Amino acid sequence: MALTLISTDTSDGSDATMGFTSGIDSTYDAYEFHFINMHPENENAQFSFQVNCATGNTTGFNNEITSTAFNTYHGASKTADGPKIEDDKDQANGTAYQSILSRRTGAETKESVSGILRLYAPSSTVYVKHFMSQGQGYHFEDYSLTMYVAGYINATEAVDEIDFKFDNGEIQGGVIKMFGVS
Amino acid sequence: MPDIEKINNVAVADISKLDSITFADGQKVNNQSVSLVTDAHTFIADNSSDTTNLTDITFSSGIDSTYDVYMFDFININAATDNTTFQFQVNSTDASHTTYDDSAITSTHFAAFNDEPSEGTSSGLYYDTSRDAAQSTSGIPLEHYVGNGADESISGRMWLYAPSSGTYVKHWMAQFSENAQHNAAYSTYVAGYINDTTAIDDIRFNMASGNLDGLIKMYGLAKS
Numbered sequence: 001m002a003l004t005l006i007s008t009d010t011s012d013g014s015d016a017t018m019g020f021t022s023g024i025d026s027t028y029d030a031y032e033f034h035f036i037n038m039h040p041e042n043e044n045a046q047f048s049f050q051v052n053c054a055t056g057n058t059t060g061f062n063n064e065i066t067s068t069a070f071n072t073y074h075g076a077s078k079t080a081d082g083p084k085i086e087d088d089k090d091q092a093n094g095t096a097y098q099s100i101l102s103r104r105t106g107a108e109t110k111e112s113v114s115g116i117l118r119l120y121a122p123s124s125t126v127y128v129k130h131f132m133s134q135g136q137g138y139h140f141e142d143y144s145l146t147m148y149v150a151g152y153i154n155a156t157e158a159v160d161e162i163d164f165k166f167d168n169g170e171i172q173g174g175v176i177k178m179f180g181v182s
Numbered sequence: 183m184p185d186i187e188k189i190n191n192v193a194v195a196d197i198s199k200l201d202s203i204t205f206a207d208g209q210k211v212n213n214q215s216v217s218l219v220t221d222a223h224t225f226i227a228d229n230s231s232d233t234t235n236l237t238d239i240t241f242s243s244g245i246d247s248t249y250d251v252y253m254f255d256f257i258n259i260n261a262a263t264d265n266t267t268f269q270f271q272v273n274s275t276d277a278s279h280t281t282y283d284d285s286a287i288t289s290t291h292f293a294a295f296n297d298e299p300s301e302g303t304s305s306g307l308y309y310d311t312s313r314d315a316a317q318s319t320s321g322i323p324l325e326h327y328v329g330n331g332a333d334e335s336i337s338g339r340m341w342l343y344a345p346s347s348g349t350y351v352k353h354w355m356a357q358f359s360e361n362a363q364h365n366a367a368y369s370t371y372v373a374g375y376i377n378d379t380t381a382i383d384d385i386r387f388n389m390a391s392g393n394l395d396g397l398i399k400m401y402g403l404a405k406s
Contacts, residue, residue, distance in 0.1 A: 036344050
């Protein structure tokens with residue numbers, strides 16, 4: 001496996017959303033997005049993504065997603081638990097932004113979330129689009145929370161745009177790198 | 183036309199010049215366009231010069247602001263002492279290069295396992311409260327039940343995010359596959375953060391008890 005860096009999106013400190021509107025096409029069969037210290041404006045923020053089929057169904061960033069989510073957590077003052085299903089983070093053909101990486105990320109200066117999202121064959125016009133993610137976050141109540149999310153975008157049109165945001169407030173720091181998998 | 187992997191037993195990817203001519207993207211050879219493929223994983227260092235009977239494997243240089251993401255590949259890590267734990271710790275730039283007890287780490291740790299038929303029929307998925315960490319400055323367990331049998335080892339991958347940050351804690355994630363000392367397959371997932379806002383520049387991997395064999399490769403993921 002070789003990764004080719006396609007594009008980097010660096011937060012300007014006050015982004016409502018971040019993402020990529022070019023570079024997702026048939027050049028690669030799989031794409032990896034690496035998130036480095038995504039920092040929210042507000043405490044208790046949920047990082048998430050949606051996609052658009054700009055040249056297909058053109059419905060915007062509201063495609064149907066079916067997914068699973070589970071997590072584990074632990075901290076100095078938090079009893080360890082998991083792996084446990086996050087049934088408020090999964091979707092069943094929901095059109096909301098899909099939660100990934102972690103949950104309830106903190107907004108204090110040192111707090112953030114990092115991780116990886118893999119998107120498979122986004123240019124397929126036959127299959128739904130599978131994705132998998134793993135993330136590690138600093139929970140706003142001061143403990144480690146790791147979340148694993150996987151699922152599929154239930155669209156057979158080519159996915160060519162992806163958008164990321166926190167569920168409340170801005171993205172006030174962080175870098176997102178998009179790679180193609182050779 | 184056939185895909186050519188080697189010329190005169192040299193991998194095509196390793197050839198920088200042909201007949202003293204440096205090639206570039208778009209140049210043509212035999213009227214065929216040259217397309218240079220570069221891997222965003224840049225190899226930084228490994229312990230390939232010495233892979234046996236080691237007290238530990240450390241990387242005390244090469245971790246800095248050059249890359250935002252560092253990736254470690256673990257290839258067949260084998261323990262000298264049976265039934266021990268593979269672990270890591272770090273040093274920050276304001277600590278000694280030798281102490282590995284300066285940065286507190288909080289982590290989660292869970293695993294799936296399945297016995298070989300000769301050992302029984304146990305299988306399961308569980309959170310391991312004895313191997314997670316809560317602000318620990320000791321070795322952080324990455325994989326347990328590591329065996330010293332000739333065919334027993336662990337392999338896996340670990341990511342370390344933005345170790346040079348002077349602002350954020352340092353997130354990391356790891357996944358291992360193991361042929362455990364009691365003849366069972368383990369798939370282990372560990373993640374957490376180094377609760378230190380000072381840059382991290384050293385990392386050490388060792389066994390909780392005894393020496394180790396094996397290879398660890400460190401890569402940087404391209405910034406641009």
